[in-house]
Amino acid sequence: MATTSTTSFRSVTLDAPLPLDSGRELAGVQVAYETAGELAADKSNAILIFHALTGDQFVVGQHPVTGKPGWWERMVGPGKPIDTTRYHVICANVVGSCMGSTGPASLGADGKPYAMNFPVITIRDMVRAQMMLLDALGIETLHAVVGGSMGGMQALSCAANFPDRASRVLAIATTARHSAQNIAFHEMARQAIMADPNWRGGDYYDGQSPDKGLAVARMAAHITYLSEEGLTEKFGRRLQDRDAKSFGFDADFQVESYLRHQGLSFTDRFDANSYLYITRAMDYFDLAEEAGGLLADAFVGAKETRFCLVSFDTDWLYTTADMREVVHALNAVAAPVSFVELSAPYGHDSFLLDVPALDQVVTGFIA
Amino acid sequence: MATTSTTSFRSVTLDAPLPLDSGRELAGVQVAYETAGELAADKSNAILIFHALTGDQFVVGQHPVTGKPGWWERMVGPGKPIDTTRYHVICANVVGSCMGSTGPASLGADGKPYAMNFPVITIRDMVRAQMMLLDALGIETLHAVVGGSMGGMQALSCAANFPDRASRVLAIATTARHSAQNIAFHEMARQAIMADPNWRGGDYYDGQSPDKGLAVARMAAHITYLSEEGLTEKFGRRLQDRDAKSFGFDADFQVESYLRHQGLSFTDRFDANSYLYITRAMDYFDLAEEAGGLLADAFVGAKETRFCLVSFDTDWLYTTADMREVVHALNAVAAPVSFVELSAPYGHDSFLLDVPALDQVVTGFIA
Numbered sequence: 001m002a003t004t005s006t007t008s009f010r011s012v013t014l015d016a017p018l019p020l021d022s023g024r025e026l027a028g029v030q031v032a033y034e035t036a037g038e039l040a041a042d043k044s045n046a047i048l049i050f051h052a053l054t055g056d057q058f059v060v061g062q063h064p065v066t067g068k069p070g071w072w073e074r075m076v077g078p079g080k081p082i083d084t085t086r087y088h089v090i091c092a093n094v095v096g097s098c099m100g101s102t103g104p105a106s107l108g109a110d111g112k113p114y115a116m117n118f119p120v121i122t123i124r125d126m127v128r129a130q131m132m133l134l135d136a137l138g139i140e141t142l143h144a145v146v147g148g149s150m151g152g153m154q155a156l157s158c159a160a161n162f163p164d165r166a167s168r169v170l171a172i173a174t175t176a177r178h179s180a181q182n183i184a185f186h187e188m189a190r191q192a193i194m195a196d197p198n199w200r201g202g203d204y205y206d207g208q209s210p211d212k213g214l215a216v217a218r219m220a221a222h223i224t225y226l227s228e229e230g231l232t233e234k235f236g237r238r239l240q241d242r243d244a245k246s247f248g249f250d251a252d253f254q255v256e257s258y259l260r261h262q263g264l265s266f267t268d269r270f271d272a273n274s275y276l277y278i279t280r281a282m283d284y285f286d287l288a289e290e291a292g293g294l295l296a297d298a299f300v301g302a303k304e305t306r307f308c309l310v311s312f313d314t315d316w317l318y319t320t321a322d323m324r325e326v327v328h329a330l331n332a333v334a335a336p337v338s339f340v341e342l343s344a345p346y347g348h349d350s351f352l353l354d355v356p357a358l359d360q361v362v363t364g365f366i367a
Numbered sequence: 368m369a370t371t372s373t374t375s376f377r378s379v380t381l382d383a384p385l386p387l388d389s390g391r392e393l394a395g396v397q398v399a400y401e402t403a404g405e406l407a408a409d410k411s412n413a414i415l416i417f418h419a420l421t422g423d424q425f426v427v428g429q430h431p432v433t434g435k436p437g438w439w440e441r442m443v444g445p446g447k448p449i450d451t452t453r454y455h456v457i458c459a460n461v462v463g464s465c466m467g468s469t470g471p472a473s474l475g476a477d478g479k480p481y482a483m484n485f486p487v488i489t490i491r492d493m494v495r496a497q498m499m500l501l502d503a504l505g506i507e508t509l510h511a512v513v514g515g516s517m518g519g520m521q522a523l524s525c526a527a528n529f530p531d532r533a534s535r536v537l538a539i540a541t542t543a544r545h546s547a548q549n550i551a552f553h554e555m556a557r558q559a560i561m562a563d564p565n566w567r568g569g570d571y572y573d574g575q576s577p578d579k580g581l582a583v584a585r586m587a588a589h590i591t592y593l594s595e596e597g598l599t600e601k602f603g604r605r606l607q608d609r610d611a612k613s614f615g616f617d618a619d620f621q622v623e624s625y626l627r628h629q630g631l632s633f634t635d636r637f638d639a640n641s642y643l644y645i646t647r648a649m650d651y652f653d654l655a656e657e658a659g660g661l662l663a664d665a666f667v668g669a670k671e672t673r674f675c676l677v678s679f680d681t682d683w684l685y686t687t688a689d690m691r692e693v694v695h696a697l698n699a700v701a702a703p704v705s706f707v708e709l710s711a712p713y714g715h716d717s718f719l720l721d722v723p724a725l726d727q728v729v730t731g732f733i734a
Binding site: 021022023116177178179180181183184190192195196197212213216219222223231232234236237245248249251253255256259260263283284286289316 | 388389390391483486487544545547548550551552554555557558559561562563564579580582583586587589590593595598599601602603612614615616618620622623626627643650651656683
């Protein structure tokens, strides 16, 4: 994706500069967002959904770039667990991304894309921008914030830093701190992008984009999103469109073909520099560190918030053990929290897939 | 590594073409090898050690390229579990590799490097070449074959295909079949190499080699060699030579610095095309498939062979469950087998590291 971001997405321009954890600030920030369902007259029924690393604001409805259904159609909509006949759902593209919110592909004050002059952002910066979006929309308090994976990090960060903005916090398949292994996978992905000669220090917007590097990064990420069991069930060692091994380097195995497709198709919709910035924000995420070292201290302001945490037994990216640390911290401040580990074969991606037990948890918690 | 392989390593040239599983054959194959300890007059004390993906024949002593100690100094040597005052240890560089045995960097009949004209090889082809080496050395029966990781695959393949050549088979941290997840990681690595413009379809030996792609491949592999716990213990979220995060893309975290170093240093000693060929051989490895579908059938000829299998509880690349399948197959043919899962924090790399319990197992089994 070598084009600079356009303004064809629904968005607001924040009227004050966005303060950043780095000490810098970012002026003229656009926050692109979508909504579904009517906002009640007393504005009490708004739910903010945070998206994951490569997600976007198109939770429901047709995606304007890919033409595919929204990424959480199964969870959000009329009669769905997050019922848009009852709730006003908001989802905003995170700052640093490439679907209409200000990111490295956006034009800076000099009229050129920021590229690597874009400031390094954090999960808290992403949340701060969305709180300013709520201000612009005149919404003070949310019925709930909801997110899976990086969306769950934002939900926890929101609870920690803006405890008065949401009555309920639902965080799924996530963590309060990126582990060494999490960082390692992201660093490998960044090196893959930066190794692509088309990356050119990030200044590729007037030419070819580093699609090969970005595809390799995406392939590695996809492996972490699926469980070993899930990969075995889905692909095993089955061959792709052939009866015997080719004794060559074509994609003999279905899993190879799948990964190549996932890598290539991703480059059509995502900006490589955004991938660098967002993975960096995730690697920097450590709620305990923000609070001075003790995770419980991050939640002292959130004692009145209701929490629901969900992990999946086959998720090896953000594990049940990671989630238990959050539960213990919330227990330490006596915040009301329910926690469930669900059994699902799909690994980390379970939060996006057909897991009826998750639907039930979400339905019960949101109501 | 852009130079073609030299003949400065100790080697034999096989006097017959090497038959390959692909149906092709390879003429004039060199097999580079090293030995330690004296061969007994009756030739009854030879132990063949098989090396792993990026290993080589330099088990003990100073490595001629890196200057580092041999890769299994802790296990092999005078008074060590594989005691070179008692045993004659042989280790050969696998065919397809780049440390003196014939591989894609070697010169073909036309005087040019094979590059991608090198035939796709299998684990069984690697073993076959080493059995021909034994023939050349006049060694009929081995006291034992020993290997970890891909070395363990060769040990199992040797037992299945050449059951009369070894009295004992010690296979550590390995599997009888590459899983979908194993294949996925390798495919991602191959794509990283092939995405490097210096790769040029494999014809890079007269110019710059695809070091950036190979470094990314190595980084990904290193993540799979370590356990999440091991990474956390070794690095956690500790910063590298700084007190605070840089809010940039330098290697802030120690784990990032470690991975970058591992990636870069690897390119000094390994050939990218060899990485493609050897990972392909591993992905093709499925002993059950070779035997017609049932793993036990692979071992029908090995009923008289003594087996020892070792897994590590934190190894998520080749797991204890993978090893149990081998145990069950050996049980089904009533082959004598002892199996132990050792507890060690290092993940897959445990077979190379300081695990005293492994030393005891090896000592006991080899004696």
